[in-house]
């Protein structure tokens with residue numbers, strides 16, 4: 001659904017947006033089936049749960065998913081996501097392959113994702129999309145976001161070394177439970193983190209990063225950016241001036 005002015009206003013102030021529609025069930029089944037294979041075959045590159053043996057049940061993260069199977073690109077460029085992104089980033093949108101581009105598998109017992117903000121407020125706006133392959137709940141350690149923290153007019157380390165539960169950030173954060181197939185968009189400057197997975201199942205979500213094309217870049221071909229909507233226009237001042 002195209003974003004209303006009201007939805008855009010809330011995104012600008014809170015820093016996040018929950019897309020009201022879910023991705024189709026058939027696509028979710030294919031995503032999960034490919035992901036099952038990637039996990040059971042332990043296809044690298046992987047990140048493991050700390051201190052655990054390297055077996056499929058202890059995979060924390062599958063990295064570089066866009067080059068694993070076309071189904072991940074299908075999800076990342078789905079019209080449901082693009083329509084919402086367009087309201088926030090305009091018509092010319094790039095998907096980054098060197099930012100995020102992973103699946104958080106979060107197996108049972110998976111440890112905290114500690115507080116962090118992916119970008120600084122002075123960086124070019126980067127929107128993170130979390131696409132939920134499985135339902136995310138308070139019990140299985142759903143993400144917590146600190147609304148408004150993307151605007152911070154104060155210095156704060158992007159990766160504060162604080163206890164997850166005893167941090168000020170925890171008290172200021174909101175848990176964001178999401179359904180299977182749900183899509184959460186947030187400004188990557190927002191502080192976020194997530195709890196321990198206390199359930200008996202995994203809690204999988206795809207993480208992807210999007211930016212609008214930098215209209216002032218003269219060099220248009222960047223191998224780490226995939227144009228998924230619009231065009232790579234140049235809107236600087238060409239010289240000689242026409």
Ligand SMILES: O=C(O)CCC(=O)C(=O)O
Nearest residue numbers: 104113143193194205207
């Ligand atoms: O969903 C989560 O557990 C945190 C997601 C996150 O911060 C990431 O994938 O970079």
